Amino acid sequence: MTINLYKTIGSFAENKDIAKQLRVEEIVPALDRGEEVTLDFTQVESTTQSFVHALISELIRDYGNEVLERIHFKNCNETVKKIIEIVADYMQQSD
Amino acid sequence: MKIHLPNSAFLGNIDPFLKSFDPSNKDELELTTNPKWFFVHPLILSMVAALGLLVGRSNIKCEKLESKSRHYLQRMGLFRFLGIESGIEVTEHEPAGRFIPLTRIKNSGELTRFITDMIPLLHVEPKQAESIRYIISELVRNVLEHAQDKNGAVVCAQYYKKSNTIGIGIVDTGLGIKRTINQSYSAEDDLEAIQLALTPGVTGTTKKEGGTELNAGAGLFFIKSIATINRNFFVIYSGNGMYKLLKSKSASRRVMLHADPFDDRHSKGIDFPFWQGTAVGISISLDNTPEFSMLLDLIRDIYSKAVKERKKLRYRKPKFV
Numbered sequence: 266m267t268i269n270l271y272k273t274i275g276s277f278a279e280n281k282d283i284a285k286q287l288r289v290e291e292i293v294p295a296l297d298r299g300e301e302v303t304l305d306f307t308q309v310e311s312t313t314q315s316f317v318h319a320l321i322s323e324l325i326r327d328y329g330n331e332v333l334e335r336i337h338f339k340n341c342n343e344t345v346k347k348i349i350e351i352v353a354d355y356m357q358q359s360d
Numbered sequence: 361m362k363i364h365l366p367n368s369a370f371l372g373n374i375d376p377f378l379k380s381f382d383p384s385n386k387d388e389l390e391l392t393t394n395p396k397w398f399f400v401h402p403l404i405l406s407m408v409a410a411l412g413l414l415v416g417r418s419n420i421k422c423e424k425l426e427s428k429s430r431h432y433l434q435r436m437g438l439f440r441f442l443g444i445e446s447g448i449e450v451t452e453h454e455p456a457g458r459f460i461p462l463t464r465i466k467n468s469g470e471l472t473r474f475i476t477d478m479i480p481l482l483h484v485e486p487k488q489a490e491s492i493r494y495i496i497s498e499l500v501r502n503v504l505e506h507a508q509d510k511n512g513a514v515v516c517a518q519y520y521k522k523s524n525t526i527g528i529g530i531v532d533t534g535l536g537i538k539r540t541i542n543q544s545y546s547a548e549d550d551l552e553a554i555q556l557a558l559t560p561g562v563t564g565t566t567k568k569e570g571g572t573e574l575n576a577g578a579g580l581f582f583i584k585s586i587a588t589i590n591r592n593f594f595v596i597y598s599g600n601g602m603y604k605l606l607k608s609k610s611a612s613r614r615v616m617l618h619a620d621p622f623d624d625r626h627s628k629g630i631d632f633p634f635w636q637g638t639a640v641g642i643s644i645s646l647d648n649t650p651e652f653s654m655l656l657d658l659i660r661d662i663y664s665k666a667v668k669e670r671k672k673l674r675y676r677k678p679k680f681v
Contacts, residue, residue, distance in 0.1 A: 277475060279497040281574060282468050311490050311652070313497055314578050323573040344490065347656035351663060352576070355561065358667045359570025 271308040278312035281319035371593035403529030403641025417443035437461035458519035466512035507534025533637035537598040550601030558621040619666035
C-alpha cells in the first residue's frame with residue numbers, strides 16, 4: 266500500500282492530527298492485513314518532529330522495531346529523512 | 361494589570377520590561393507607552409494582545425498615544441486586536457513590508473492556513489523559511505495542545521533590516537508550563553518546569569521514555585537548538601520564571617548543543633511578575649542561517665545521548681553478596 270502524503274498534508278507536513286488520522290485509518294489496518302506500507306514524501310518539502318512522531322512512534326511501540334522493515338519512506342529529501350531518523354532513533358531507544 | 365511599552369525592549373534587554381509588568385487587578389488592562397518613541401520585539405506585542413483578549417475590550421484602558429511609534433502598533437494590528445481607537449488616519453497597505461500582524465490561532469486548521477499564508481509575507485529564502493515555519497508550527501501546537509487557553513495562541517513577527525533578523529512572539533494565557541509539566545513531573549517552581557520543558561524527551565503528558573502517541577517532549581528542545589545554532593536569542597517566560605538563551609560569544613567558535621538548557625549560555629530568574637500562561641520570543645538571524653538538515657544532525661546526536669544518559673540513571677547495579 267502506498268500513501269501519498271503531499272495529497273493529504275501539502276508541502277509542509279506539520280499537522281499531527283492528520284498524521285494520527287493517517288496512522289489509525291490507513292497505516293495500521295494495512296499492517297494488520299500483513300501488507301507493507303510505503304509513505305511517499307514526493308513534493309513534501311519539510312516536516313516537523315511532532316508530525317513524524319504522531320505518524321510512526323506508536324507503530325514502533327505497538328509492533329516493535331521490526332515494523333521499520335515493513336514501512337518504506339519514499340522520495341524523502343534530506344530534511345525529511347533526518348527527522349524520520351531522529352524519531353526512529355529515540356523510539357527504538359525508549360522503554 | 362498594567363503594561364508599559366518602553367523606548368526599547370528586545371530580547372537582549374527584555375528583563376526590565378518584564379519586571380515592570382504589573383499582574384495585579386486581573387480584570388483590567390492599562391496600557392501606557394513611552395511618550396516619545398518605542399521600539400519593541402514582537403513578543404511584547406503578542407503579550408499585550410493576549411492580555412487584551414483575556415480582559416475583553418471594555419476593560420482596556422489606553423491613553424491617547426502621541427508618539428510617532430503608534431503607527432507601528434497600528435500596522436501590527438494591535439488597536440484592531442484590542443478594539444481600541446488609535447486616533448490614526450488609516451491607510452491600509454498589504455502586509456508585504458516583511459511583518460506578520462498580530463494573529464490569533466485557535467485550532468489546528470487555522471495554524472496550517474497561517475503557516476501557508478505567512479511565509480510569502482516575510483520574503484525570506486527557502487532555507488530561512490524552513491526554520492521559521494518549523495518554530496511557529498511547533499510553538500503554536502504546544503499552545504493548542506497543552507495550554508487549555510480558550511483564546512488560543514497570539515502570534516506576530518517582524519523583519520528588522522538593520523540586524524537582518526526576524527523576531528517572532530508567540531503567547532498564551534493558559535495553564536503555564538509548571539502546571540502542564542507537573543501532570544507527570546514534580547517541578548518545584550516555574551524555572552525548574554521551564555528547564556524540564558526544554559530538556560529533550562520530557563513531556564507533561566507522560567514520564568515514559570519516547571512520550572505518548574502524540575507527544576515526545578522534543579518540540580521546545582528543537583527550537584532552542586535552532587536558536588543556539590543560529591546564535592540567536594530565545595526567551596521563555598511562564599509563571600514567575602524566565603529563561604533566556606543568550607547569543608554565543610564568538611562567531612568562529614563551534615556551537616555546542618546541550619540537553620540541559622542550564623548548560624547553555626543563558627540568563628534566568630524566578631522572581632519575575634507572574635505571567636499566567638507562557639510567552640515565547642525568538643530572534644532569527646538571516647545572516648548565517650545554516651542548512652536545516654545540518655542542524656538536524658547535531659540535534660540527532662545530542663538527543664540520542666540525552667535519552668541514553670537518562671536511561672542509565674535508572675539502571676540498577678547488581679548486588680553481589
